[in-house]
Amino acid sequence: MRYIEPHAHMVSRTTDDYERLALAGCEVLCEPAFWAGFDRSSPDGFRDYFLQLTRHEPKRAAKHGIRHFCWLCVNPKEAEDPGFAREVMRMIPEFLDSPNVLGIGEIGLNKNTRNELAIFEEHVQLALDHDLPVLVHTPHLEDKRKGTRLILDALANFPKLRRDQVVIDHVEEHTVGTVLDAGYWAGMTLYPHSKCSVDRAIDILEIHGPERLWMNSACDWGVSDPLAVPKCALRMKARGHDTAAIRRMLWENPREFLSRSPRFIID
Numbered sequence: 001m002r003y004i005e006p007h008a009h010m011v012s013r014t015t016d017d018y019e020r021l022a023l024a025g026c027e028v029l030c031e032p033a034f035w036a037g038f039d040r041s042s043p044d045g046f047r048d049y050f051l052q053l054t055r056h057e058p059k060r061a062a063k064h065g066i067r068h069f070c071w072l073c074v075n076p077k078e079a080e081d082p083g084f085a086r087e088v089m090r091m092i093p094e095f096l097d098s099p100n101v102l103g104i105g106e107i108g109l110n111k112n113t114r115n116e117l118a119i120f121e122e123h124v125q126l127a128l129d130h131d132l133p134v135l136v137h138t139p140h141l142e143d144k145r146k147g148t149r150l151i152l153d154a155l156a157n158f159p160k161l162r163r164d165q166v167v168i169d170h171v172e173e174h175t176v177g178t179v180l181d182a183g184y185w186a187g188m189t190l191y192p193h194s195k196c197s198v199d200r201a202i203d204i205l206e207i208h209g210p211e212r213l214w215m216n217s218a219c220d221w222g223v224s225d226p227l228a229v230p231k232c233a234l235r236m237k238a239r240g241h242d243t244a245a246i247r248r249m250l251w252e253n254p255r256e257f258l259s260r261s262p263r264f265i266i267d
């Protein structure tokens, strides 16, 4: 089954993982800028990272027939020092013309601090200035509800921001309704221990319906599974979802949102 993986951190994965993704039917993959497994010691570390995301990773993916797109930002885990973060943000426009860049992300909050919030808002403004979609990371575990609330309040202060140009990722049972009701897209991250399990994600889908909803594996530095999305498709089938419903979640929905970027042209 062909599918789109809308959120995967491939710089943390091996080439074998690309092969497994391709064998499972992954044809398109999107990589938001995030933490590299360690805090970078200088803004130039980000320059190399942005080069990796825009030039090198697309070639690695192409060897397995996978189209690679990316999102750029300073992730919230490294945004606590506003001077550092602004220096990195100043170099982002240099990369926005790269053919695989979709938008600004994954921005958001990690520990819900004032500095993180300020840098989050500056990223939203950067996206507006360049007319780009936005991918938002929400904090984990006990910080998630409060962080999601803070993010929605901050976004509401941008009247020119179109809500259907924003996906709020890592939603769970206690945040998905608020996100969808506010008019944003919502992403469910399938993770072995934290975030959503496959069955919890399908529960959420069955309760809220498929409108403006996608699922992803994240497959980052944490304990994660690059094949979580096709495994969820199998589980959907076992729970009685038909081929059209599965195709909608794994192909049509991510394609619809990602097409907010004029760069996202796929067959």
Ligand SMILES: [Zn+2]
Pocket: 007, 009, 032, 034, 106, 137, 218, 220
């Ligand atoms: Zn991520």
